[in-house]
Amino acid sequence: MIRYLRRRHFIVSAATGALVGLCAPVVLAQAKAPTQPARAPLLLVLGDSLSAEYGLARGTGWVALLEKQLAQDKMNVTVVNASVSGETTSGGRSRLAALLAQHKPTHVVIELGGNDALRGLPLKNTEENLTWMTQAAQKAGAKVLLVGMQVPPNYGTDYANKFAGLFATVAQAQKAAVVPFLLKGVADGPDPTRLFQPDRIHPRAEAHPQMLANVWPELKKLLR
Template sequence: MYQTLAAVLLVFGFSTAAFAAPLKLVVLGDSLSAGYQLPADDAFPAQLQAALEKQGHDVEVVNAGVSGDTTADGLARLDWSVGPDAKAVIVELGANDALRGLPPEKTRENLSEIVSRLTDRNVKVLVAGMLAPRNLGEDYASRFDPIFADIARIHGAMLYPFFLQGVAMKPELNLADGMHPTGEGVSIIVQNMLPAVEDLIKRAGSS
């Protein structure tokens, strides 16, 4: 009888594991991650999911990017953009703050609140950094650029220093506006970020 019960429990255990839901990773961002003017399959979340699946990860990557969003906009929609089933979040916000010349202190405050609220929910966070346009001056850049590393350090989050690494300022990898990556540009971003994202989902899966 006990052997039969053990066998049933063993089979049940394998069955529930087989039907376990994939780990949910949300990309909370702006047009850079949302896939501005790109086919859905070329957007960052879609390409990232394909790359993770190729590496054998069972992950659902959710595109929670909204074109034009600032850190204030991201904070305002945080609770409904990142549902209770999310285990990990990539925060890609701040570019529009800089483009609009918003006070870096406010960007810091908003981003800190976003990451703080996510970590309080035991959601693992990867902060994707951004750099201020140099035409805003060195003073602005010196106040803006360090925000992302500081926030990651303070809240124990992960950091990817510059989301557009390897793509920024390369015309062949950006749309005609010179700011948004093409599908090929997104592919480079994904490959550059992949090790950090794999670390993120490893941490999320073990929490």
């Protein structure tokens, strides 16, 4: 907004000797308030052992590789890995509010649900917890990426199909991004045991670049 003031100048009339007033506008630019610099993105990863580098040397898991990818692409994003081995969606739900308050993330990756299936927990509970976490993160101003999981066919075809589909169901309902299967290209190959640790549950370090490759395209869209 520009504010105009009028300043009066006086000259002497040659004819009468009287003072004659002239008005000239003076422009005073209103001082602008200093703008706050945009906050750099902060990415919170809320996951289980697949994101917590279980059985791996530190710095070899997909989240650590993600930090290297961000640096390589010159993307100024801080990554906070709040993943805990053995975490369920219920456990993640109980921790999320404090993490949101502490870190104030702009983006949240939720990689939970696998341990729910391993424990045979009701699918309804898993879906409700994922929905609650997605909504909580969005209400805090963060964009959300859900990272899905699948279970082996020995859990039963019906259970396996419903479990695999619930991540996309929640993402669609909450308008969040989704990666259908974190272990695509790892657990569904011709010899999947080759890329797993002896427990046949946790991938070896060699598998984590593929896991990042599964996550990165969708995450990159959110970050840009």
